[in-house]
Amino acid sequence: MEWKGKMAKRKKIALIGAGQIGGTLALLCGMRNIGDVVLFDVVEGMPQGKALDLMHLAPVFGLDFTVTGTNDIQDIKGADVCVVTSGLPRKPGMSRDDLVKTNADIIRAVGEGIKKNAPDSLVIVITNPLDAMAYLMQKVTGFAPKKVVGMAGVLDSARYRAFLAQELNVSVNSVSAFVLGGHGDDMVPVRSYTTCGGIPVANLIPGDRLDAIEKRVRGAGGEVVALLKTGSAFYSPAASAIQMVEAYLFDRKQVLAAAVHCSGEYGVKDIYLGLPVVMGASGVEKILQIELNDEEKSQLEKSVQSVKALIPLL
Ligand code: APR
Numbered sequence: 001m002e003w004k005g006k007m008a009k010r011k012k013i014a015l016i017g018a019g020q021i022g023g024t025l026a027l028l029c030g031m032r033n034i035g036d037v038v039l040f041d042v043v044e045g046m047p048q049g050k051a052l053d054l055m056h057l058a059p060v061f062g063l064d065f066t067v068t069g070t071n072d073i074q075d076i077k078g079a080d081v082c083v084v085t086s087g088l089p090r091k092p093g094m095s096r097d098d099l100v101k102t103n104a105d106i107i108r109a110v111g112e113g114i115k116k117n118a119p120d121s122l123v124i125v126i127t128n129p130l131d132a133m134a135y136l137m138q139k140v141t142g143f144a145p146k147k148v149v150g151m152a153g154v155l156d157s158a159r160y161r162a163f164l165a166q167e168l169n170v171s172v173n174s175v176s177a178f179v180l181g182g183h184g185d186d187m188v189p190v191r192s193y194t195t196c197g198g199i200p201v202a203n204l205i206p207g208d209r210l211d212a213i214e215k216r217v218r219g220a221g222g223e224v225v226a227l228l229k230t231g232s233a234f235y236s237p238a239a240s241a242i243q244m245v246e247a248y249l250f251d252r253k254q255v256l257a258a259a260v261h262c263s264g265e266y267g268v269k270d271i272y273l274g275l276p277v278v279m280g281a282s283g284v285e286k287i288l289q290i291e292l293n294d295e296e297k298s299q300l301e302k303s304v305q306s307v308k309a310l311i312p313l314l
Helices: 020-031 045-060 096-117 130-141 153-168 205-217 220-226 235-249 292-311
Strands: 011-015 036-040 067-070 080-084 122-125 147-148 253-263 269-280 283-287
Touching: 011 067, 011 096, 020 036, 020 045, 020 147, 020 235, 036 045, 045 067, 067 096, 067 253, 080 235, 096 292, 122 130, 122 235, 130 147, 130 205, 130 269, 130 292, 147 283, 147 292, 153 205, 153 220, 153 253, 153 269, 205 220, 235 253, 235 269, 253 283, 269 292
Parallel strands: 011 036, 011 080, 036 067, 080 122, 122 147
Antiparallel strands: 147 253, 253 269, 269 283
């Protein structure tokens, strides 16, 4: 019988940077059957090697996805989504901000490549310092701000949820949390909107314990760096970006925290900052404006100042 239906075109996901996070992203794209992957990196052989390894994994799990490793940016042509991890990761004792200059040059170079080869893509930036790199990516590509986002809020919120679930000895699925602001040491875990089964966490956990948990959330990336010694977190950043990729490609209209371009929301203009958004087929479809208490407002203001301080260094 002749097939008269229209063949669904597989999505193309370009991973810019094939290091620890890039490789994990490629694996997760296959495992979750999101689409075909192009792994791009400047190191010769490495993305090709990872692609070959993943090709060999595909039959084991019955995955029909292709992974191409390349050192030619033109191979990302027509990508639906670009996830950018190119750059140096943090080493022990280094803040995310120490990375600014080196990684800004890298973002400028890959941003030009994305603009030329994947002009209709959604760009998700993971490279640190996150908010500044997402800001720079939007400027370099000239893409609509809703098509350039930074991945941080999903990860920071996941870390908050993980620690709270552990504290309460409940499923992570029962905990809903938001971490807003910049992806730095003064990010803002928003306690007043954080719940366990709909119950505000402040009703379940004493204030001093919550203070300690939130302090740990702010330092969680550094805690991983100190243990790994040779790099920074990669499983959870990759998983968090995958959630954003799926929200976009499958038009989930998912509410999540992401670093987005502000044009007056929360009194902030022309920087990227972690805020609650709706992610769907248009990218960032809406920024949700929520009432914060005075303490959270002043924490957010402090975080805004830290993010702004990096812009002149770009
Ligand atoms: N174009 C493409 N890839 C590049 C470029 C470039 N111009 N410059 C560097 N890279 C590649 C490196 O060769 C390396 O393979 O980026 C990759 C980064 O991978 P890792 O060093 O393993 O770092 P990773 O742990 O993946 O983190 C990447 O995300 O969370 C942030 O702070 C982290 O900024 C870092 C980024």
